[in-house]
Amino acid sequence: MKSSQPSKKEIDAIKATAERTFKKDKRITIRLYDHDYKGIQKKAMEMGIPYQTLISGVIHRYIEGELTSK
Numbered sequence: 653m654k655s656s657q658p659s660k661k662e663i664d665a666i667k668a669t670a671e672r673t674f675k676k677d678k679r680i681t682i683r684l685y686d687h688d689y690k691g692i693q694k695k696a697m698e699m700g701i702p703y704q705t706l707i708s709g710v711i712h713r714y715i716e717g718e719l720t721s722k
Contacts, residue, residue: 676708 658666684692696703713719 692706693703696706699706710719
């Protein structure tokens with residue numbers, strides 16, 4: 653076996669895919685109960701991340717089937 657370097661075209665395709673993966677292009681507004689909002693802020697602070705990132709991550713994990721009901 654012999655390894656080879658990816659072509660410039662392949663590198664550009666990989667970079668474009670990575671950029672699309674991390675691009676968040678939709679903004680939403682939601683209403684939460686005050687205790688839920690404070691709970692999310694507290695959890696995010698414990699994790700050392702912004703609360704919006706936590707909310708986005710939870711939604712993503714739910715959509716991907718990684719979160720299920722008890």
